Amino acid sequence: MRRRDLLKAGALVAGLAVGGQTLEGTAHAVPGAAARISLAGTDGYITIPGRAPVYVFGFLAVPPEKSVAELTAAYKGKAQHVAPVLGLGQDQDVHITLTNLGLVGRPDLVDSHTIHWHGFRTPATVFDGVPEVSVSVPIERRFTYFYRPHDPGTYMYHCHFEDVEHVQMGMTGIVFVRPAQDGSPTLDPLHRSTSYAYNDEDGSTAYDRxxxxxxxxxxxxxxxxDEQIQEFIFTDYDPQYFTLNGRVYPQTILPNGHPSLPEQPVSALVQVNPGDRVLLRLANLGYEQHAMQLPGIPMKVVGEDATLLRSPSGADTSYITSTLYIGPGEARDVLFTAPRFNPGARVSTDARGPHNTYLLKNRDFRRLSNRGVPGLGGMATEVRVYQTPLPAQTVVGETYA
Incomplete structure (x- = not known):
């Protein structure tokens, strides 16, 4: 089986962004500036409703100045699922150092780890992360990957050592590349946005959040x-839980960094203002196709697998859909415009104030349950449109308590 943010101001940021916002490695795409991100691979546990904690492998962001011994002492056994979201700039030099801390729950395993840039156009295999043709990182060792991404869009990264096992065990994350036209103020004069999904040259992929x-x-x-040192036959694969950013509903609507989910810090909650143009970067690193819906809000697909939807002649081939199909190893870039706040509709309230709620969910009802537990679960989250304006977004996936 094979699978295939850019802050508006400031200096280079790498590693952890704290304060209940998001956990990511991100870099300011200044010409000549290099992104330097430090990740570690290890094991740990995540929380899923209806059962005991689930044993996982995963990546997490670690301080780049620490030695291997210091990282092992502080972070071994504290895997994060999903891995930090990595935001890069087009043509930016990227250095990602991976340290293999080993496994607490399986000290008998001596598995190496890699970072495979799923979907990237890679000119040199040495940094591609496929261990047969590049470099894998043994336990208590580290290796620095180099890449200079030329093509904007949404991608994935994952471990490619024993990849069927390590991907299912949780060594997965999203990486996206911002286009060179980011920051151009004249492409979208009506919408007044300077952030874009692609180099569209006409502002058609501009977004606010x-x-x-x-x-x-x-x-x-x-x-x-895996935890009990037993064999699993993957032809028997029949998953019981369906996740968004390593969480199931209602975990998905908890904010980033919620204390009840210390190893699942990345939220799937979407919080927006009326009229916001919203970009959803969706990727699938499972082994099954999923059909996602957002009832009440049309979705416009502007990119597939990090490719702007344009014909060879330049004609716009984007499309509007009510159901988004996304297969294993695929990515989609989806735009929607948040509806106006409707006080006559059902209104909920949280700490940010009144809001209308729309469900982003899997169309298959069997994937909206947590192992049969009553009530909505599984692959669902909420899009909340607020009456009181939210502040401008500063990082991808920012949430507000």
Missing amino acids: HFAILLNEIEEREHDA
Whole structure:
């Protein structure tokens, strides 16, 4: 089986962004500036309703100045799922150092780890992360990957060592590349946005807020077998949980960095203002196709697999849909305009004030349950449109308590 933000001002940021906002490695795409991000691979546990904690492998952001021994002492056994969202700039030099901390729950395993840039046009295999033709990182060792991404869009990254197992165990994340035209003020004079999904040259992919959401499944029997040193036959794959950013509903609507989910810090909640143009960066690193819907809000697909939807002659081939199909190893860039706040509709209230709620969910009702537990669960989250304006978004997937 094979699968295939840019802050508006400031200096280079790498690693952890705290304060309940988001956990990501991100870099300011200044010409000549390099992104330097430090990740570690290890194991740990995540929380899923209806069962004991689930054993996982995963990546997490770590301080770049620490030695391997210091990182091992502080972070071994604290895997994060999903991995930090990585935001890069087009033609920006990117250095990502991966440290393999080893596994607490399986000290008998001596598995190496890699970072595979899923979907990237890679000119040199040495940094591609496929261990047969590049470099894998043994336990208590580190390796720095180099890449200079030329093509904007939404991608994925994952471990490619024993990849069927390590991907299902949780070593997965989203990486996106901002286009060179970002910051251009004249392309979208009516909408007044300077952020774009692609180099569209006409402002058609401009957005105000963006959110990165990774779709996946959890086959709990495989995770349990891995923890208990047992074999799992992948032809028996029949997942019980369906996740967005490593969470199931209602976990998905908790804010970033919620204390009840210490190893699942990345929220899937979408909080917007009326009239906002919203970019959803969606990617699927599970093994099944999913059909996502946002009832009440039309979705416009402007990019597929990090490719702007234009014909060879330049004609616009984007499309509007009510159901978004996304297969294993695929990515979609979807725009929608947030509706006006409607006080006559059902109104909910949170700490930010009154809002209308729309469900972003899987069309298949069997994927909207947490292992049969009553009530909505699984692959669903909320799009909240607020009456009181939210502040401008500063990082991808920002949430407001």
